[in-house]
Amino acid sequence: MTIDYNTLTVPQATQLQKEMKDKIVLSPFTGKINYVAGTDISFDKFSTHVYAGITVLSFPDLKPVAYSLIRKEVHFPYVPGYLAFREVPALLDAWEQLELKPDVVVLDGHGIAHPRRMGIASHFGVLINRPTLGCAKKKLYGIYEEPAENAGAWSVLYDKQQQPIGSVLRTKNKIKPVFVSPGHLTDIADSRQIVEQCITKYRLPEPTRLTHNFVNQFRLGALEAGFHRL
């Protein structure tokens, strides 16, 4: 599958999402996790470049073992529901130069918890054909009831037809919950359990949190582009 992300229009992007939707595989996550990865994007306010990063952590101890950083020019604007078309190109480059491939990737955004069930986690997962899941800080689509205020509490995120599309998970006591949904090659329950196992002392899972730190240092010039082993 070859996608020209540079001259794509939103209507064409919508059509692509509808076509890609049928390629998503939602199955229980089987096998052992030795490595989990996180992804993130950062950019300067009025720049046409984005800074992308992927961090690989050992599992279940969650220690960073390697990371990939890359800067790339982007043309697609940020439009709610089309985040993948803006961030995936850079993430694919970072993925290709990642010498150590993880067993599952945590994306900063949604998976199937999307108007057309094609959030960035599903989009990226289908393209790399690997297990992925989305963990977002805010809801994009769906209906839910607030989970209890204790860490570990969660509720189901439903679409307009009352079909489950993800989980609203409280990762810390009395702190705003995160929105977890499967991307590709995993399901709702397993994607939630994986995120729970990636929580230490912060609201966001370690893969996402550490990658955000690396990418920001990269954007500020404190780290170099490329693949790095720790």
Next chain:
DNA sequence: GCGACAG
């Protein structure tokens, strides 16, 4: 027409 709206 109004409200919602990942990063």
Next chain:
DNA sequence: ATCTTGTCGC
């Protein structure tokens, strides 16, 4: 996402 300091609460 990014622009930005201190401040309130557990």
